[in-house]
Amino acid sequence: MSSRRDALRILTLTSTLPVLGSAAQQTKEVETQPGHLHTGPATQVPVPSKPTFFQPEEFRAVEAISECIIPRSDTPGAKDAGVALLIDKAVVADPTLTQPFRAGIADLNAVALTAYNAKFADLTNEQQVTVLTPLSLDPSSSLGKFFNIVKDMTVDAYYKTEAGLKTELGWHGNTYLTEFKGCNHPEHQS
Amino acid sequence: MQVQDRKDIKEVIIIGSGAAGGMAAWNLTRKGVNVTMLDAGRKFNRGEFWTHVKPWQWQQRLDAGEKPPPIVLNTAEQPYITPMDQPFQLTRVWGRGGKTNIWGRVSLRYSDLDFAGPEKDGWEIPWPIRYKDIAPYYDQVDQLIGVCGGDDDSDSLPGSRYFLPPPPMRCGEYLIKRAARKVGIETVAIRRAVLTQNHNGHPKCHFCGACGDGCDVGAFFNSSDYLIEPALQTGKLSVIDNAVAARILVGDDGLANGVQYSDRYTKDERRIYGKRVVVAASCIDSTRILLNSTSPKYPNGIGNSSDVIGRYLSEQVRFTIRAFAPELKGAAVQNDDGIGGAHMYMPRFNHRDGRKRDYIRGFGCQFWYTGAQTDLSWAKSLPGFGLEFKKAVKARYPAVLALHPFGETIPKSDNRVTVKGSPVDQYGVPIARISYSLGENERRMSKDMYDTILEIVHAAKAEIVPYRYGAVEPNGSAIHEHGTCRMGTDPKRSALNGFNQMHDVKNVFVVDGSAFTTASEKNPTLTILALAWRATDYMADEMKRGNV
Numbered sequence: 001m002s003s004r005r006d007a008l009r010i011l012t013l014t015s016t017l018p019v020l021g022s023a024a025q026q027t028k029e030v031e032t033q034p035g036h037l038h039t040g041p042a043t044q045v046p047v048p049s050k051p052t053f054f055q056p057e058e059f060r061a062v063e064a065i066s067e068c069i070i071p072r073s074d075t076p077g078a079k080d081a082g083v084a085l086l087i088d089k090a091v092v093a094d095p096t097l098t099q100p101f102r103a104g105i106a107d108l109n110a111v112a113l114t115a116y117n118a119k120f121a122d123l124t125n126e127q128q129v130t131v132l133t134p135l136s137l138d139p140s141s142s143l144g145k146f147f148n149i150v151k152d153m154t155v156d157a158y159y160k161t162e163a164g165l166k167t168e169l170g171w172h173g174n175t176y177l178t179e180f181k182g183c184n185h186p187e188h189q190s
Numbered sequence: 191m192q193v194q195d196r197k198d199i200k201e202v203i204i205i206g207s208g209a210a211g212g213m214a215a216w217n218l219t220r221k222g223v224n225v226t227m228l229d230a231g232r233k234f235n236r237g238e239f240w241t242h243v244k245p246w247q248w249q250q251r252l253d254a255g256e257k258p259p260p261i262v263l264n265t266a267e268q269p270y271i272t273p274m275d276q277p278f279q280l281t282r283v284w285g286r287g288g289k290t291n292i293w294g295r296v297s298l299r300y301s302d303l304d305f306a307g308p309e310k311d312g313w314e315i316p317w318p319i320r321y322k323d324i325a326p327y328y329d330q331v332d333q334l335i336g337v338c339g340g341d342d343d344s345d346s347l348p349g350s351r352y353f354l355p356p357p358p359m360r361c362g363e364y365l366i367k368r369a370a371r372k373v374g375i376e377t378v379a380i381r382r383a384v385l386t387q388n389h390n391g392h393p394k395c396h397f398c399g400a401c402g403d404g405c406d407v408g409a410f411f412n413s414s415d416y417l418i419e420p421a422l423q424t425g426k427l428s429v430i431d432n433a434v435a436a437r438i439l440v441g442d443d444g445l446a447n448g449v450q451y452s453d454r455y456t457k458d459e460r461r462i463y464g465k466r467v468v469v470a471a472s473c474i475d476s477t478r479i480l481l482n483s484t485s486p487k488y489p490n491g492i493g494n495s496s497d498v499i500g501r502y503l504s505e506q507v508r509f510t511i512r513a514f515a516p517e518l519k520g521a522a523v524q525n526d527d528g529i530g531g532a533h534m535y536m537p538r539f540n541h542r543d544g545r546k547r548d549y550i551r552g553f554g555c556q557f558w559y560t561g562a563q564t565d566l567s568w569a570k571s572l573p574g575f576g577l578e579f580k581k582a583v584k585a586r587y588p589a590v591l592a593l594h595p596f597g598e599t600i601p602k603s604d605n606r607v608t609v610k611g612s613p614v615d616q617y618g619v620p621i622a623r624i625s626y627s628l629g630e631n632e633r634r635m636s637k638d639m640y641d642t643i644l645e646i647v648h649a650a651k652a653e654i655v656p657y658r659y660g661a662v663e664p665n666g667s668a669i670h671e672h673g674t675c676r677m678g679t680d681p682k683r684s685a686l687n688g689f690n691q692m693h694d695v696k697n698v699f700v701v702d703g704s705a706f707t708t709a710s711e712k713n714p715t716l717t718i719l720a721l722a723w724r725a726t727d728y729m730a731d732e733m734k735r736g737n738v
Contacts, residue, residue, distance in 0.1 A: 069575040086249075129576065136575055152570045159566035159583075162246045168580070169587045170523035171562055174244055177397040180528050182358025188517065189364045 051088035053098065060121035061105045062087055065147075066154040068128050070164075078154055081163035087153050097149070104146030111143070200226045200464035202729075203449050205435045205479065208288025209715050210702035211470035212413030212421075213722035219426035221730045226462065228433035228451055230471070231285025233414060234259055239404035245564050261291055261404060268434075268615060270474070270622040278624045279666035280474055284454070286429070287414030288472060289669065290715070292402055294531060295382040295410050296556065297337045297716040299328050299348045303541060303552070304710040311550040314502070314601045315678045317707040318688030321348060327720035335411040335719070336389035338529070340379030346552070347378070347537040354386045356533065357397075360526050362560040362591045363534040365515045369650035370536060374543075375642070377536045380556070383411035383716070384529040392416065399527025410529075430462070436619045438467055438483040438492050438698065445697045446492065452617040459617070466697040466729070466738055470722070473503075473671035473704040474607055478622040480675060480700070481609045493675075493692035499685050500608055502601035502673040503624070504709035507632050507662045510559065510594045511643050512568050513652035518589035526561025532594070533557075538711055540638065549634035553597035554711045555643065560592045568655045591652055595639045598711045600631050601673050626665055636662055670714050672706035690725035697738045701725050 051059045066078035066087065078084070091097045105120075108131070112120040116127050123131065135147040158164035165171045183189060202218055204211045207229040215225050240258040243251060251258075263282040272278045283289045302321045309316040325348070331337075332352040340356050343349025356379035359367070367377045384401075385394045395409040408415040421427040432454035439448040439461065448463035469476045480499050483492035491499055536555035540547055559565060568590065569583045605627065609620040640659055647654050678684025681693035690705050692698040701722040703714050732738040 070580050071577055073577060073580065089249075132575065136573075151575060155566060155569045155583075159569060160245045160564070162244075165245060165564060165566075169562070169566075169584060171564065171587075172523070173525050173527040173562070173564070174242060174398045174400050175525070175527075177525070177527075180357055180395075180397040180525075182528065182533070183361040183364050185361060185364075188361045188368075190368070 049085070051085060053088050053091045054084075054101075057119070057121070058101070058105050059084055059088070061108065061119070062101075062150065064121040064123075064128060065108075065132070065150050066158075068125070068132055069151050069154045070158050071125075075168040076163035078158050081158050081161040083154050083157045083161070086157035086161075087150070090153060090157070100146060100149055104143065104149070107143055107146070198463065200224065200462065202226070202466045202468060203228065203462060203464040204468040204470060205449060206230075206288065206470035206472065206476070206702065207286050207413060207418060207429070208283070208470065208472060208702070209290050209413050209718045210472075210722045211468070212287065212290070212417035213719050214468045214470055214699075214701055214726045215421045215427050216417040217723050217726040218730060219421040219424045221726075223426065223730060223733065225421070225427045226464065227418075227427060227429045228435050228449060228462070229284075229286055229429055229431055230434045230454060231283075232431040233286040234261065234291060234404065236404065236406050236408060236415075239406050241400045241403050241406040242398060243400075243403070258403065261285070268621070269613075270624060271612065272624050272626075276625055276627055277664060277666075278626050279664050279669075280622075280624065280671075281666075281669045282472065282475065284434075286418060287412045290412040291404050291414070293412075293715060294713060295384050295401065295529075296532070296535075296713040297332075297339075297381045297383045298535070298537075298554075298712040299350070300324070300710055300712060300717050301344075301346050301348050303346050303538065304708065304712070307551060307710075308708060313550055315676070315680065315683050315707060318677050318679045318684075323688070324717070324720050324724060327724045328716065330723060331716060331719045334390070335383050335416055336385045336387075336392065337381055337383050337716070338379075338386045339381035342378040342537075344537055346539065346541070346554075347535075350381075353381065354389065356380065357384075357386055357529050359533045360528065360561045361518055361521070361524070362515055362526075362589070363532075363557055365517060365650055365652075366557060366560070366591055366593065366646060367534060369652075370646045372649040373645050375536060375539060375646065377534050380532045380535040382529055382531070385409050386529070390416075395529050397525075397527055397529065399530040401530035433460075434617060435471060435479050436482060436617060437479060438469070439463070440483070440485045440487060440492060440695075444487050444695065446695055452619075457617055466699070466733070468726070468729075469675075469698065469700040470702045472702050473674055474622050474624065476700060476702055476704050477607045477674040478609055478620075481607070482620055488694075493685055493694040493698060495694050496682055496685060498603075498683060499675050501603045501606045502676055503605040503607060503626055503671060504599045504601045504673040504706075505626070505666060506599055506668040506670050506709055506711065507553075507597045507628065507636055507639070508595060508668055509636075509639070509657075509662050510592055511640075511647060511657055512559070512655040513591045513593075513647045513650065514586045514589040514655075515591050515650060515652050516589075520585045521588045523562045523588045526563065531556070531558045532560070536595075547634075547638060549631045549638070551598040551600060551631070551635070551708075552711055553595050553635060553639050553642075555593055555595040555639075557592055558594045559590065561590060562588050563590065571656050586653075591647070591650065593643045593646065595643055596668065596711045596713075597632065597635045597639055598709050599628065601676070601708060602629060607674050624666075628662070628665065632662075633660070636660055670703070670709065672703045672709040672714060675700045675704040676707045677705050678707060689728040690721060691728070691738075699725050699729055
């Protein structure tokens with residue numbers, strides 16, 4: 001019942017990964033419980049695929065930064081999880097973020113142009129990391145602050161998606177269990 | 191204005207349907223008393239709760255134009271004000287069952303450390319009751335609503351013979367338990383009003399962990415399913431939905447004779463008449479109603495000749511420290527949902543063994559958010575970015591330890607709710623103005639809380655998430671408001687006697703958290719239920735004797 005949690009919920013997923021099957025199955029299980037009134041999962045709707053705040057060039061930059069922060073490995077990265085779209089939603093919901101993003105992206109592109117004569121999104125991954133590393137180590141500079149805003153929002157968004165929370169981290173909660181077993185490691189209990 | 195037929199005089203009017211109002215209605219109706227309840231909302235449909243909506247499905251549903259049921263009252267609908275420099279987070283639920291639809295369910299008995307504490311340290315007035323007065327009611331409440339817990343029993347946390355089995359603890363909780371023991375601190379099974387077995391016709395918990403969004407099967411105590419529905423079945427209870435109480439009406443004899451309320455949506459103002467009024471609208475709203483109930487006889491608000499109503503608002507201080515257990519880094523992720531929230535509790539111990547402290551009263555600790563949970567906010571504090579960062583988050587995910595202490599705030603007369611000069615709400619009734627701040631005792635206790643928690647974390651050899659020493663959560667965020675219409679033996683310094691009855695107005699009983707003389711470090715709902723049961727036993731007896 002906290003506004004903190006509600007704020008985090010603005011950053012929930014728009015991933016295209018399938019979710020319906022498992023949810024429906026769990027619902028069926030839960031409905032066998034006496035007194036259960038659950039109404040089942042939401043109608044699936046097409047995921048909005050275009051940002052409403054970011055210009056296309058800005059969106060590419062946000063996508064590139066967030067992918068640098070949480071890259072694809074053997075599990076999905078920020079881009080797979082649709083993090084940039086979630087950040088777009090969050091910026092729309094919080095107008096105090098619009099100026100830092102507009103200015104931050106422009107400044108970052110300026111740094112990229114000076115160093116490599118290309119916009120940030122067009123750099124190689126190695127070049128992008130080279131540009132971001134000093135920012136991540138200098139949180140008091142204006143670009144360092146911008147980097148941290150994007151990092152925090154990437155973390156908030158990614159780990160609320162099915163890709164981040166379930167596929168990457170292995171969360172498998174909010175399901176029907178007839179029994180909760182807890183710790184089954186004697187070495188933790190002595 | 192619609193005026194009820196003056197001949198239709200209700201036996202008892204209850205304002206509010208939460209833990210306090212629900213208990214009053216349940217107990218009075220089963221004793222044969224006819225009760226009319228004013229509920230500021232209406233019954234929630236459990237089937238509409240978003241209990242089983244996974245984190246990523248929230249946005250999908252919102253995008254599809256769906257909305258979760260509006261359980262928590264929107265401040266825009268019913269505002270309150272605070273001084274600019276004293277923000278206070280007030281969480282209210284208007285609707286059947288009130289905050290018990292989404293409460294934390296922690297059910298800890300007060301002990302004589304709590305009831306006799308003020309007498310011992312001399313701060314403010316003593317409670318008019320002792321543990322022996324309320325113990326039988328705790329026993330009854332445990333049996334009625336179903337509370338899980340262990341077999342521990344101590345001077346700071348009295349035991350119960352009626353607990354349901356406690357849920358097994360998570361790995362992280364065992365590791366905290368071991369670390370705490372190393373530094374001489376004992377922990378016990380948490381006590382929560384969550385059904386670990388089917389109980390009194392209510393189904394047991396299915397361990398989905400999403401209780402904060404409302405339980406879709408009613409597997410934890412909520413006032414609507416556990417108290418009000420059975421009361422309705424007696425045929426003795428009628429509930430008026432969407433009835434927002436404004437003030438208690440007073441007759442020429444100085445007794446309460448009714449309640450003025452407005453329909454929440456049509457805003458029609460109505461009056462209902464009755465012989466007795468039970469006030470149970472939750473601490474702040476009950477206080478607002480009492481202070482707005484002015485009359486020539488009670489210019490200061492009904493029952494407030496002592497001028498204590500509105501004063502001594504007491505919440506609790508709390509914070510969360512997170513750390514990562516070395517034993518669990520990189521471990522297989524388990525489903526750590528359990529009964530949603532802590533399975534373990536650290537009872538108050540700071541009064542023992544000659545421990546030195548430079549403050550009065552005490553604190554306990556809960557362990558919410560331990561294990562693989564859906565809140566990853568801690569990940570932002572890990573340095574760097576890229577694959578190494580991603581790996582670092584993943585390794586720590588199953589290893590999260592969370593320590594969440596709660597400390598008492600002591601009652602102070604300037605921490606208060608007022609209505610005089612406040613703007614009016616959409617019903618033309620002055621809103622609450624909350625003025626509340628922490629003092630030196632809370633600051634000193636917070637430091638001891640930090641030192642204790644850090645000692646445990648260090649004993650666990652756990653990597654700690656960066657924190658700001660001494661910082662506490664925003665005022666009001668424990669959602670444990672107490673004290674603004676307190677019980678006591680001295681009518682000059684208290685508003686209620688030991689049975690929650692107004693000293694000044696014998697046919698008014700106030701049975702929610704506002705009646706508490708002190709806040710303690712414990713979650714209040716179990717004690718609200720026990721006190722409301724006891725108060726209405728007394729009330730029914732007094733009715734039989736013709737005294738009220």
